[in-house]
Amino acid sequence: MSEAGPDTPPAAARPRNLQELVEAARRQGPRRLAVAAADEADCLAAVAQAAQLGLVIPILVGARERIVQAAAQAGENIERFEILEAPDHATAAASAVRLVHDGAADLLMKGLLGTKILMQAVLDREFGLRSRGVLSHVAVFDAPDYDRLVLLTDAAVNVNPRFARKIEIITNALATARRLGIVRPKVAVLAAVEKLDLPAMPATLDAEMLRRLGESGFFGDARVAGPMSLDAALSPERSAAKGLASTVAGDAEVLVAPNIETANTLYKSITCIARHEIAGAVVGAKCPIVVTSRADTPQTKLNSIALAALLCGEEPTT
Amino acid sequence: MSEAGPDTPPAAARPRNLQELVEAARRQGPRRLAVAAADEADCLAAVAQAAQLGLVIPILVGARERIVQAAAQAGENIERFEILEAPDHATAAASAVRLVHDGAADLLMKGLLGTKILMQAVLDREFGLRSRGVLSHVAVFDAPDYDRLVLLTDAAVNVNPRFARKIEIITNALATARRLGIVRPKVAVLAAVEKLDLPAMPATLDAEMLRRLGESGFFGDARVAGPMSLDAALSPERSAAKGLASTVAGDAEVLVAPNIETANTLYKSITCIARHEIAGAVVGAKCPIVVTSRADTPQTKLNSIALAALLCGEEPTT
Numbered sequence: 143m144s145e146a147g148p149d150t151p152p153a154a155a156r157p158r159n160l161q162e163l164v165e166a167a168r169r170q171g172p173r174r175l176a177v178a179a180a181d182e183a184d185c186l187a188a189v190a191q192a193a194q195l196g197l198v199i200p201i202l203v204g205a206r207e208r209i210v211q212a213a214a215q216a217g218e219n220i221e222r223f224e225i226l227e228a229p230d231h232a233t234a235a236a237s238a239v240r241l242v243h244d245g246a247a248d249l250l251m252k253g254l255l256g257t258k259i260l261m262q263a264v265l266d267r268e269f270g271l272r273s274r275g276v277l278s279h280v281a282v283f284d285a286p287d288y289d290r291l292v293l294l295t296d297a298a299v300n301v302n303p304r305f306a307r308k309i310e311i312i313t314n315a316l317a318t319a320r321r322l323g324i325v326r327p328k329v330a331v332l333a334a335v336e337k338l339d340l341p342a343m344p345a346t347l348d349a350e351m352l353r354r355l356g357e358s359g360f361f362g363d364a365r366v367a368g369p370m371s372l373d374a375a376l377s378p379e380r381s382a383a384k385g386l387a388s389t390v391a392g393d394a395e396v397l398v399a400p401n402i403e404t405a406n407t408l409y410k411s412i413t414c415i416a417r418h419e420i421a422g423a424v425v426g427a428k429c430p431i432v433v434t435s436r437a438d439t440p441q442t443k444l445n446s447i448a449l450a451a452l453l454c455g456e457e458p459t460t
Numbered sequence: 461m462s463e464a465g466p467d468t469p470p471a472a473a474r475p476r477n478l479q480e481l482v483e484a485a486r487r488q489g490p491r492r493l494a495v496a497a498a499d500e501a502d503c504l505a506a507v508a509q510a511a512q513l514g515l516v517i518p519i520l521v522g523a524r525e526r527i528v529q530a531a532a533q534a535g536e537n538i539e540r541f542e543i544l545e546a547p548d549h550a551t552a553a554a555s556a557v558r559l560v561h562d563g564a565a566d567l568l569m570k571g572l573l574g575t576k577i578l579m580q581a582v583l584d585r586e587f588g589l590r591s592r593g594v595l596s597h598v599a600v601f602d603a604p605d606y607d608r609l610v611l612l613t614d615a616a617v618n619v620n621p622r623f624a625r626k627i628e629i630i631t632n633a634l635a636t637a638r639r640l641g642i643v644r645p646k647v648a649v650l651a652a653v654e655k656l657d658l659p660a661m662p663a664t665l666d667a668e669m670l671r672r673l674g675e676s677g678f679f680g681d682a683r684v685a686g687p688m689s690l691d692a693a694l695s696p697e698r699s700a701a702k703g704l705a706s707t708v709a710g711d712a713e714v715l716v717a718p719n720i721e722t723a724n725t726l727y728k729s730i731t732c733i734a735r736h737e738i739a740g741a742v743v744g745a746k747c748p749i750v751v752t753s754r755a756d757t758p759q760t761k762l763n764s765i766a767l768a769a770l771l772c773g774e775e776p777t778t
Contacts (some may be wrong), residue, residue, distance in 0.1 A: 301660050334724035342619050370727035373755055379753040404721040406652035410690035411726055416734035437691055437698035
């Protein structure tokens with residue numbers, strides 16, 4: 143299992159949108175995907191489609207009978223997929239994690255079980271998938287104006303991260319960005335305004351300090367700017383209208399939200415209001431983890447599997 | 461000055477999008493708009509357009525020479541507009557506010573001066589525009605799926621509102637919704653998830669308590685639901701996929717964000733990523749206040765003037 147680190151060369155030419163990202167994962171060749179509690183029709187449909195495209199080789203972990211039922215419900219033929227029997231959710235989570243831990247799978251996906259149950263197994267000190275840093279969620283979406291992907295963190299794992307945690311969240315996002323071929327990533331630390339505003343808005347202080355940390359070279363060649371509101375980060379016209387002089391403003395590639403409500407609402411607005419496609423993965427463990435929601439579209443689920451497969455690294459571990 | 465209260469009948473047939481909202485303001489007839497520090501080209505252009513459409517009768521407050529220069533820069537003929545001389549920003553703010561206070565204007569707009577300077581004048585105990593409640597920002601945008609407007613609060617005034625403040629923010633938003641002809645408003649209190657999650661996510665507790673307050677009849681006939689993420693609030697398919705049984709889910713008309721970063725980022729994503737039009741006003745004072753940003757488009761500025769004019773009430777006070 144090779145971990146996607148900041149110095150790992152990109153797995154493929156830089157994908158400029160989610161369609162190219164899926165294509166890059168296909169070109170890379172299949173990664174072995176352990177699905178914890180795979181007895182869910184929509185999940186199985188996405189996994190079967192990803193297998194069909196050559197993105198993954200699934201290992202379905204869970205109660206065989208219920209998995210077969212769910213496959214029938216989804217209208218999917220899963221005869222060619224390996225099934226690893228696990229009677230209940232906790233066992234399924236532990237077994238799927240163990241597959242990655244032991245090198246028998248490359249990445250992990252949440253099926254029909256609570257995120258907390260899966261994360262308990264991931265964080266198990268003996269058989270889990272802890273790495274040096276924290277776990278965080280990274281979403282990837284097609285940018286509105288320019289022909290590239292934009293990353294958003296953290297819409298799902300870290301609720302109200304303090305300053306030190308934000309450093310780790312950015313570190314994880316940068317590893318992800320570099321794995322996607324983004325060199326010298328441009329990071330916008332989001333807030334509601336572009337200026338330090340204390341004591342009213344503590345998010346602006348964190349953003350200011352993260353920017354200074356970036357200027358000191360802490361994040362390598364990544365360029366970190368903020369505080370910055372979303373329009374200043376994404377729109378060249380609006381950042382110009384606001385008189386911002388940063389190289390990141392209007393051209394951000396990584397958006398760091400101050401809290402989970404901001405990131406989650408932005409994620410949902412991208413899919414529900416803007417109708418753009420999106421992908422997401424939990425990163426920071428020894429392997430990327432696909433944690434889709436029941437409300438995600440089939441395309442989002444497929445995108446997310448492709449993203450996680452691509453983040454596995456260049457070298458299959460088989 | 462008639463204030464838009466919960467029991468005030470709607471000014472016009474319910475506008476179903478921002479174009480209809482502008483049309484409703486036009487049909488209502490002009491309201492007298494005091495512009496504080498009017499020496500800004502984009503602001504003057506929006507005001508001139510609003511006057512041309514019959515939405516407002518402007519009173520430009522500020523340094524006459526600079527106002528005339530800005531009008532020339534904008535290519536606008538402002539000969540027909542009244543100008544009230546005010547040498548500096550603080551004086552312009554106080555004079556514009558005083559016009560409304562004295563009944564010589566119906567609503568207020570921020571020109572080229574800091575929001576804080578304007579708000580100091582608005583909150584002045586002697587000549588200001590304080591009402592019973594707090595000030596809050598309400599944005600209005602065209603909903604993605606269904607033919608209606610959706611309100612969003614608070615993207616600009618209240619940073620990290622506590623529970624009691626959220627009650628007042630909702631009260632203000634409901635008065636706005638009813639003024640726009642929305643009967644029995646459906647209010648979604650946003651969070652990152654749909655369940656109470658303590659101690660991790662305090663926003664879910666506020667949402668739960670606001671829902672219960674609504675069930676007790678505190679907000680009249682408004683229906684309040686939450687905690688709810690944005691897709692559950694706006695998408696019938698996704699709220700169904702999540703198994704939510706509320707009448708609000710998938711059909712929300714008012715979105716209440718847990719903090720300013722969430723609301724501001726959502727506001728910006730609507731304009732910058734989804735490319736929908738939007739309008740905004742500060743409500744809760746004795747008159748609505750137009751507080752647009754330099755980065756707002758001319759159309760957003762016009763929409764916002766129309767929204768504020770419509771919120772002034774049915775009866776011109778002339």
